[in-house]
Amino acid sequence: MNSSKNSSRGRQQRKKTTSNTSKPTFHSKKKFTKNFKDKPTYRRERPTSESKTTTSKQLKKPDESLGIRLNKYISNSGICSRREADVFIKAGSASVNGKLITEMGYKVMPGDVVKFDGSTISPEKKRYVLLNKPKNYITTMDDDRGRKTVMELVANASKERIYPVGRLDRNTTGLLLFTNDGELAKKLTHPKHNIQKLYHASLDKKLAMSDMQKIADGFILDEKRVLVDEISYIMNQPKSEVGVKIHSGRNRIVRRIFENFNYSVVKLDRVLFAGLTKKDLPRGHWRHLTELEVSTLMML
CATH class of the missing domain: 3.30.70.580 (Pseudouridine synthase I, catalytic domain, N-terminal subdomain)
Structure with a gap:
């Protein structure tokens, strides 16, 4: 029994020794000072034809987004449609940075100065x-x-x-x-364009016919002559309701007209402006x- 145990212990020891010797052991620092040739080299892979194509497409996108076609630029400025703009471009109506442009598809870049018939235009659509x-x-x-x-x-x-x-x-x-x-x-x-505005004024009391006539004839207010285009009572309303058509753009002019004749404007409503109505x-x-x-x- 003892001999068999000893023999089994011997086999185990030999097996253990064998397994330990199979592992590399580094006892010298020289192992860590090898020539650089022994170190692995990492090379950057060259792009394939597919990656080249993708890269070129990606580079083009920002360039295209920088500019806007000249016909669209003109159209966005509110002058005409794109189709009409093409006709004007061919006729030589547009210039960019002082250079006459007649080619279709020309792109306007940020910072460019665009003129149409000699006047500088903006691509922002008019509202x-x-x-x-x-x-x-x-x-x-x-x-x-x-x-x-x-x-x-x-x-x-x-x-x-x-x-x-x-x-x-x-x-x-x-x-x-x-x-x-x-x-x-x-x-x-x-003022030189005489754009008319029509106001409905509600006064604190009836407007006397004599005062209405004075306003219609014109008078001096703050050393400047005031002229109204028309003044009348509002039809089927009390005589405190008055319509005044005027083209003056002076600040608070309608209120000041009536205040000059000792009337207070209780309500003031602009019912017409440059031909536009409510x-x-x-x-x-x-x-x-x-x-x-x-x-x-x-x-x-």
């Missing part, structure tokens, strides 16, 4: 929004005193930034036009102008 302004809103882009502004009422009317044309004071209601067309806005507010436009609501309305404004 024309008409608001029936309610009371207690001020005509300004923002207010540092936290008061309500007309911009809150037309916040969803356009993606483009639009501006009020002229002003209506806080307590005056009625028609107010908004647009990003600077040339038209200037035209509608400049028809089917409830108070506090807005609408986009029709193409016909825009064309009419352009011809004023």
